[in-house]
Amino acid sequence: MEVLILRHGIAEDLAYNDAARRLTEEGRRKVVLAARGLDTLDVVPTHLWTSPLTRALETAEALGLQLEIEVRDELAMAPLAELVDALRELPDTAAPLLVGHEPQLSGLAESLVGARTGSIRLKKAGLIWLSVDLRRWPMPPATLQCLLTPAQLRGLGTRG
Numbered sequence: 528m529e530v531l532i533l534r535h536g537i538a539e540d541l542a543y544n545d546a547a548r549r550l551t552e553e554g555r556r557k558v559v560l561a562a563r564g565l566d567t568l569d570v571v572p573t574h575l576w577t578s579p580l581t582r583a584l585e586t587a588e589a590l591g592l593q594l595e596i597e598v599r600d601e602l603a604m605a606p607l608a609e610l611v612d613a614l615r616e617l618p619d620t621a622a623p624l625l626v627g628h629e630p631q632l633s634g635l636a637e638s639l640v641g642a643r644t645g646s647i648r649l650k651k652a653g654l655i656w657l658s659v660d661l662r663r664w665p666m667p668p669a670t671l672q673c674l675l676t677p678a679q680l681r682g683l684g685t686r687g
Contacts, residue, residue: 529570529622530614530639530669532632532655533561536589538582550585554651557677558589561652563684564675565590565624570656572624574617578602580628586652587626594624602627607638615661641667652677 537554550558565572575594577587580603587596601610602625617623625632633647636655640647649655656672675683 528614528617528619528659528661529672530657530659531565531568531570531572531622531624532636532649532657533565533586533590533624533626534629534632534649534651534653535578535580535582535586535626536561536652538651542581546580548580548582550582550589554582555585555589557652557681558586559591560681560684561654561677562590562592564680564682565654565684567683567686568656570622573621574623575626576602576613576623577626578628583626583628590624590626592624599625602631604631607635610635611661611664614659615664619660636669636671639667639669640671647674649674650677652680654680 536550536558538548538550542548576597576599577583579598601613633649636647654675657669659669661668
């Protein structure tokens with residue numbers, strides 16, 4: 528299974544609560560450009576899962592993928608085991624794109640590749656691509672294919 532992990536785009540600093548923070552115009556624009564970079568990768572997402580927090584939902588929508596957006600509470604604050612269990616329900620040929628938050632996303636990647644805590648940091652609208660064999664879990668079941676900064680991901684979409 529190929530797993531793409533994308534952090535939400537730039538969001539406003541203040542809102543009536545953290546869950547309601549929306550993408551800024553700059554954040555939305557950069558996510559649209561990041562989506563062009565996603566199109567250049569050798570993996571096509573089969574599922575689009577997002578955290579229920581507003582900025583993640585808006586990021587998933589701004590990607591413009593022709594996939595149903597599935598809201599997954601596991602991408603907000605759930606324990607890692609719950610997210611792994613959800614991924615296990617997918618076929619081995621699946622390529623889910625997960626949209627969420629820090630530090631959960633980096634923590635997921637670190638756990639799956641067996642890296643030490645704090646060794647992976649995902650910037651807003653940055654991407655982690657993992658090849659994962661969940662049959663090996665709880666042993667580290669993943670190989671890091673790439674970690675792209677937002678500028679690198681956007682740059683992929685402008686080549687051609």
